[in-house]
Amino acid sequence: MNITVEKKTCAATVNVEVPADKVASERKNIVKAYMGQAKIPGFRPGKAPVKIVEKRFENEIKEELTNRLVQEGCQEAIKQEELKVLNVQAPQSPEFKEDGAFAFETSVMLAPEFELPEYKGLEIEVPSTEVADEDIDNSLKELQQRFADFKDVEDRAIEEGDFAVVDFTATLDGKPVAEAIGKPAGFLEGREGHWVKIEEDSFLPHFGPQLAGLKVGDEKDVTVTIGEDFPISDVRGTDIVFAVTIKEIKIQELPELNDEFAGKLLPEKGLDELKDVIKEQLGQEKTRAAEDAKVNQIVEQLNQAVDFELPEELVAAETQGNIQGMAQRAMQQGMTQDMLESQKEELEESASKQAVTNLKTNFLLQEIAFKEGIKVEDQDVLQRIYQMAQQENKAPKKYIKELQKANAIQNVRNSVLIGKTIDFLVENAKVSGTTENVTEENTDA
Structure with a gap:
């Protein structure tokens, strides 16, 4: 030829x-x-x-x-x-x-061509997995707030710690925000019956404290300078004026922390047993967070150590998939189509950055796997598929057929390979921090 x-x-x-x-x-x-x-x-x-x-x-x-x-x-x-x-x-x-x-x-x-950076002996810091009494107390406070009652206040003005139920509209340079920026502005277009706790960082910075001293029926213009991390880039750094009407004032009444309260959450159990359950759950969460911290630090160091161009088609496809996933999650959390449209540019920018990071990481880890001779056996793939089927509550054989039909078996194999490679990097990292399960062997690696 x-x-x-x-x-x-x-x-x-x-x-x-x-x-x-x-x-x-x-x-x-x-x-x-x-x-x-x-x-x-x-x-x-x-x-x-x-x-x-x-x-x-x-x-x-x-x-x-x-x-x-x-x-x-x-x-x-x-x-x-x-x-x-x-x-x-x-x-x-x-x-x-x-x-x-x-x-x-x-x-x-x-595939992009690049020289692998040093990937063994990466130094990573891992947070403690110890559950402190303060952690348990904070969880109990959250439970108190979740089961709190709210009582109407009619004989006094708003005080710090109260909840104000308000109607508001918002303007920028004297125009409704959506008109001023030329696109949907989400909640900045106004709300009715909106709850605001009277504290510094509730809702928007410096918003709640400006309502202190008002009574039901009072109206006030509240000015807020929008921060640089606000989702809608068009209003960052601007002064938004909120025309606020106080509809209701409420105080929060927390349930007493005792065996009766604990029994509502754990039938026939007391407060001590509830604390034990919370401690166990927090321990599991902290352990997961510590493992995630290891992976995230390794991935970040690898990405910072080397740079290379990626296939444009792959970046575009990965970005589009990220946009769809982010939009779906946002709508599940209550965002409307208009709100998503107002943040389209920010969404696309974030999705594109994530796509580049994901692809770079994938190529780096695959190259490390190749260099280290890390292999994936068929049994590894089957085990992962069985786990996935269990999570989806589907029969394994039926789930395998679905994956075969979608040509997704190779994706599962690649996922297992990436996981094995990450485990290899963690095992060969130099771990420091206050976590209880840092071993002398890892510290000296």
Whole structure:
């Protein structure tokens, strides 16, 4: 074969010309296979003349020959140039020439090329997994607030710690916020019956304290300077004026922390037993957080240590998937389509950054796995699939068929490989911190 490859960043153009004798040989094999299987009226199977078979299945033979030659040509080009191919596009204008040769051109997506940074002995700090009494007390306070009652206040003005139920509209430079920025502005377009706790950082910074001293029925213009971390970039750093009307004032009445309260959460149990349950749950959460901290620090250090370009098509696809996932989660949390539209630019920017990080991490970990000879056995994949099926509450065999139909088995295998590689990096990291389960071996690694 005559093969030429023009490489670019994460892509290559492959031109292949298959000589006439190779084309003829492949075609002969295909025709032979058709002759043995073809059912043609008037002839016993396998006894029809070659010319009749060729004429009857002309299009099918040509299509199979084209596919076979393209596949073999691409495989030879990949082997010859030692290409790390992620995807091969359909050939452009494949051509059977007059002299019997076959030629085609195709584009392939290549894995990025980079030098691995030092990945063994990475220094990571891990937070403590110890559950302090203060942690338990904070959880109990949260439970108190969750089961609190609210009592109306009618004989005095708003005080710190109260809850104000308010109606408000908001303006920017004298115009409704949505009109001023030219797009939906979410809750900045106004709300009725909105609850605000009278404390510094409730709702928006400095909003609640400005309501102190007001009574039911009072109105007030409250000015808030929007911070640089606000989701809608168009209003960051601006002064929004809220026209507020006080509809109700309420105080929060917390239930007493005693055995009776604990019994509502754990029937026939007391406060001490409730504290024990909370301590166990917090311990599990802190352990998970410590493990996540290890992984996050390793991934961050790897990404900061090396930079390389990524295939644009992959970044675009990953970004789109991130946008869909982020939008779905936001709507599940109560955001409307208008609110999402108002944050479209921020959503796309965040999704794109996450896509680059995810892809870089994936390529880095796969390269480390290759260098270290980390393998994934079929049993590893089956075990992960069984876990996934259990989480989805589906029969394993049915779930496997669903994955096969979606061509997703390889994704599971890759996920297992990434997990094994991360475990390898954690085992070889230098861990410091106050976590109880930092071992001397890890510390000296």
